[in-house]
Amino acid sequence: MKNEIISERQGIILITLFIIGSTFLIGSGGAAKQDAWIAVIIAISCSIILLLMFSRILSLYPGKDLFDILQIAMGKFAGKIISLLMIWFAFHLGALVLRNLSEFTSILIFSDTPVVFPMLFLTMLIIWCLKAGIEVLGRWSEFFIWIVLLISLLVTVFLIPDMNINRLKPILNNGLPPLLKGSLSSFCFPFGETVVFTMVFSNVSKTKSYKKTFLGGLLIGGGIIFLATFRNTVVLGSETISRIYFPTSMVVSLIHLGPMLQRLEILVVITFLICVFVKVSICTFAVCNGISKVFGFNDYKFTATPILGFQYIPILFLYF
């Protein structure tokens, strides 16, 4: 990670795509039924504090990522043990997201293909991306963020005829506890996972503080999640959402405006693929970076293939 510099703008875009990740499709804060949108707002405000902490940690030790900081602050041995725990977290997260994508692919898109093959090709692409380095991923995502934003906005605009604000009522019907449970789950699930970025960002150019990067990404990503949750609740209603697997896909299949604008599920698939690609790439960057730092090497690229081979396996057989 020594010579790879990503600009601040690319950092913001990477965090946005990471947060949108798999939440775009699955929905967030489901425990809070029709108040999921309030839960997301509470989660965003709590995670502002969390991300300010991460940016402060990174600013205090310029040019180093979390694994170096842990070894400096706690000594080599304890630092390596805790680094192993963080690597385990990033690994597990990547495997879960890949598993999500494989289930989506095998249920909705390629129902008759064994799920091995699309995932094998995606894994090979991610290995290639890892060997190219994070700079390439940053530049790639700078282009593809526009597609994601455009599709999110278009889908929301096309669904305006199907929206019914009465599905949001009664507000706070079940009281405060379900709302707080939903906001806790929303806080952990997309927003708390950005800790992976502390393991990846060691060189953002020309900045002394990462505040703008982290907070900008959080607010844009959080805004899109809020929009998606609000739109799903208002179009489908909370009971339907708790029963189906992929709310956004169902919502998009309801668009029917004339002969051209119908059956647009492919847009959701494209967005999901872009976001999941970024999410799994970043998680695997963190794992490879971590493993090479725990064993004392400067270079992380050679560990890409075995680690991804190991991460790809649990999708198929274990519920990892």
Add this chain to the structure above:
Amino acid sequence: MFLLIIILYIIVMFFEGTKLLKEKNNGKTILYFSLIIFSMTISILLSLGVHLPSPSNAIKNIVVSIFGKSN
């Protein structure tokens, strides 16, 4: 299926291993080969149908024993 996995892994090891051996950094070579052999054993075991314990159950047990069962 099991032969296909072994062949794929051997191809990967051949391509990447020769590149690493030329660099003559013994630490990297050892780490790479140990990781890939670990990954290969787990793939082969899974393709033969051996039931490996899932780590998510282990994590669930640890978290429940610390925080207690709620929900």
